[in-house]
Amino acid sequence: FRHHPKNRQKAVRADRKLRTIAGRLVRELKRNLGECSVYTELIERFEAILAQRRHSRQKIYSIHEPEVQCISKGKEHKKYEFGNKVSIIRSATGLILGAQSFGNEYDGHTIEASLAQVERLTQRKIKILAGDRGYRGKKEVNGTQILIPDAP
Structure with a gap:
């Protein structure tokens, strides 16, 4: 309108x-x-x-949840989303190994912190990480291979 x-x-x-x-x-x-x-x-x-x-900086997007942020998607049909970025790492069997909430950061910049958290909690290093296309740009981080799907 x-x-x-x-x-x-x-x-x-x-x-x-x-x-x-x-x-x-x-x-x-x-x-x-x-x-x-x-x-x-x-x-x-x-x-x-x-x-x-x-x-204005530090806008409030929700009355009931003021921590919500504007996340730019860059897509024509859905330019923006409102919420918080979260990284959840789970094993192949479905066991959640780590969960972390971030601000409005690029997905690729959150990998190191998420992997460090899982390593700290499990005392094991992850060999392969399968993520979405938001993790584009890096093939390997601290010895962990990053797999992303091809573009459709």
């Missing part, structure tokens, strides 16, 4: 109106609940969301 030239102005007006209504509600909540409320942290989060702009 908003990407069509004829609807752009309507979308801008609707955004402005929503921001105005939300600002009024937050100010009313702040006034009625007072300073010593259990909702102080939540109201501060609302104010931060209303204050953020397009080029």
Whole structure:
């Protein structure tokens, strides 16, 4: 809707109106609940969301889970995803050997930390790691061979 030239102005007006209504509600909540409320942290989060702009750093993408980050996918049909990157290493039998959460890092840069965690926990070195195409670029890391599928 908003990407069509004829609807752009309507979308801008609707955004402005929503921001105005939300600002009024937050100010009313702040006034009625007072300073010593259990909702102080939540109201501060609302104010931060209303204050953020397009080029703001440390944006909040979710009210209920503020740790969520924007992950750029680079695909036409799905440009962005919201969440956190996680690396889970499991054995061929399905046993989970290691799990680690990362920020918005390139997948290839997370291999060393994940392998180090598994080595620390199991006292064994992994010989072969099969990953998705996000691990493109490296064929071997610290003696561990990295296998990725070919492009379709």
